[in-house]
Amino acid sequence: MDKLVIEGGKPLSGTIVIQGAKNAALPILAACMLVEGKVTIDQVPKLLDIDVMLNILRELGCRAEHEDQTVLLDTSSLHSSHIPEALMRQMRSSIFLMGPLLARFGEVTIYQPGGCAIGERKIDLHLSGLQALGAEIEEDGSRIACYAKKLRGAEIHLDFPSVGATENIMMAAVLAEGLTTISNAAREPEIQDLQHFLNRMGAKIIGAGTDTITVEGVERLTPCNYQVIPDRIVTGTVMVAAAATRGQVTLLNTCPSHLTSLIHVLRRTGVQIAVDGDIIKVGTASRPKSIDRIVTSPYPAFPTDLQSQIMVLLALADGVSIMKETIFEGRFKHVDELARMGADIRVDLSSAIVRGVSRLYGATVEATDLRAGAALVIAGLAAQGKTVVEQVHHIDRGYDRIEEMLGRLGARITRFSPITNNTIVP
Numbered sequence: 001m002d003k004l005v006i007e008g009g010k011p012l013s014g015t016i017v018i019q020g021a022k023n024a025a026l027p028i029l030a031a032c033m034l035v036e037g038k039v040t041i042d043q044v045p046k047l048l049d050i051d052v053m054l055n056i057l058r059e060l061g062c063r064a065e066h067e068d069q070t071v072l073l074d075t076s077s078l079h080s081s082h083i084p085e086a087l088m089r090q091m092r093s094s095i096f097l098m099g100p101l102l103a104r105f106g107e108v109t110i111y112q113p114g115g116c117a118i119g120e121r122k123i124d125l126h127l128s129g130l131q132a133l134g135a136e137i138e139e140d141g142s143r144i145a146c147y148a149k150k151l152r153g154a155e156i157h158l159d160f161p162s163v164g165a166t167e168n169i170m171m172a173a174v175l176a177e178g179l180t181t182i183s184n185a186a187r188e189p190e191i192q193d194l195q196h197f198l199n200r201m202g203a204k205i206i207g208a209g210t211d212t213i214t215v216e217g218v219e220r221l222t223p224c225n226y227q228v229i230p231d232r233i234v235t236g237t238v239m240v241a242a243a244a245t246r247g248q249v250t251l252l253n254t255c256p257s258h259l260t261s262l263i264h265v266l267r268r269t270g271v272q273i274a275v276d277g278d279i280i281k282v283g284t285a286s287r288p289k290s291i292d293r294i295v296t297s298p299y300p301a302f303p304t305d306l307q308s309q310i311m312v313l314l315a316l317a318d319g320v321s322i323m324k325e326t327i328f329e330g331r332f333k334h335v336d337e338l339a340r341m342g343a344d345i346r347v348d349l350s351s352a353i354v355r356g357v358s359r360l361y362g363a364t365v366e367a368t369d370l371r372a373g374a375a376l377v378i379a380g381l382a383a384q385g386k387t388v389v390e391q392v393h394h395i396d397r398g399y400d401r402i403e404e405m406l407g408r409l410g411a412r413i414t415r416f417s418p419i420t421n422n423t424i425v426p
């Protein structure tokens with residue numbers, strides 16, 4: 001397993017171009033199963049999660065190539081809707097394939113994706129949404145078979161605004177007979193991107209970005225070319241890293257309107273932020289101020305995917321901050337690792353009490369999940385001395401060569417691969 005070796009204490013500076021959004025690309029790649037023919041998707045970053053999704057599509061019979069951030073898909077030879085359990089376990093987001101494959105083939109077989117480090121990750125809202133559209137579901141152990149001669153539009157209410165369930169139901173409803181409404185839908189920008197992509201192929205969807213989405217079923221879709229939106233979580237991660245190292249960074253290819261809650265929090269800590277079109281400038285030279293209370297909630301509130309990163313900044317703040325995590329029950333695994341670096345954080349059920357310290361110290365720490373790993377990299381950049389981050393594959397799921405990205409901003413960070421037993425210098 002690769003490691004990242006970081007020499008901390010140097011402010012980040014310079015300009016960086018943000019990669020395409022993992023959480024937009026994954027459902028959009030799944031949505032390509034709704035159409036027969038060649039589809040080109042641009043701005044798709046090279047990530048482990050994207051690799052797994054493309055391998056699943058190849059297993060189902062698609063041709064899939066990924067060159068220079070562009071994915072070329074040909075779904076004409078798609079012949080199966082049985083997703084192998086081993087691949088399902090590699091990435092729970094393969095659940096997104098249920099809706100499109102059910103709509104295209106009238107049947108789909110998946111396996112319980114299982115939980116992960118951050119939580120149980122249930123899929124009951126996905127299954128009940130598909131049942132409302134007329135699907136029959138048979139569960140046999142971890143195997144889930146789903147059948148529907150013809151999906152029919154329905155009125156669906158989500159008990160929780162689940163991002164994945166909203167996207168799965170949208171995709172299943174596109175070719176269903178009649179009108180589907182999804183109330184209490186998730187409102188994330190990635191859902192708006194999925195609507196734009198599907199409508200580009202001839203779907204009739206309105207309301208993405210609000211809590212009510214309406215889908216008018218159509219007979220068929222037509223292949224298209226599309227570019228996914230920039231990744232708001234990668235953008236936010238770099239912004240927090242700039243603030244935690246007291247640097248000056250310019251970020252290009254961003255969507256500032258997708259980061260309103262983070263920009264508000266960073267400004268409250270005293271960080272200067274300037275926005276001009278798709279450019280964000282972040283700078284500070286002083287110690288951050290603490291924030292009484294931050295609560296993670298569904299978009300447009302503060303995103304759970306930036307909780308561990310902002311906690312590093314608060315761990316260095318002048319004062320006490322409270323972070324409440326309301327989305328995932330296991331999303332504080334970075335706290336123990338930050339404590340090894342000198343952070344003073346106490347977890348009380350779903351809240352973390354963060355007492356700011358004046359500095360963090362380099363240590364050997366372990367990434368437990370994608371965003372916790374990103375937080376440890378930020379901590380290593382801000383800390384005094386050397387930090388080794390292990391289990392870097394978690395980070396590679398969502399960041400395209402993070403050491404090269406941050407290296408372009410002056411970070412002293414190298415990847416060490418025990419397999420080749422040498423340092424990979426960008």
Ligand code: EPZ
Nearest residue numbers: 023093121122123124125126162163164165305327328370
């Ligand atoms: C998406 O996951 C994102 N992943 C996650 O990003 C993100 O953290 C999450 O939305 C919340 O914003 C992708 O888009 C690929 P949910 P998803 O369904 O769809 C419960 C990252 O770091 N729930 O909104 O799985 C669930 O247990 C990843 O990039 C049910 O109870 O999130 C969780 O507590 C991590 N039943 C909560 O809802 C269901 O059927 C939020 O889940 C579905 C979900």
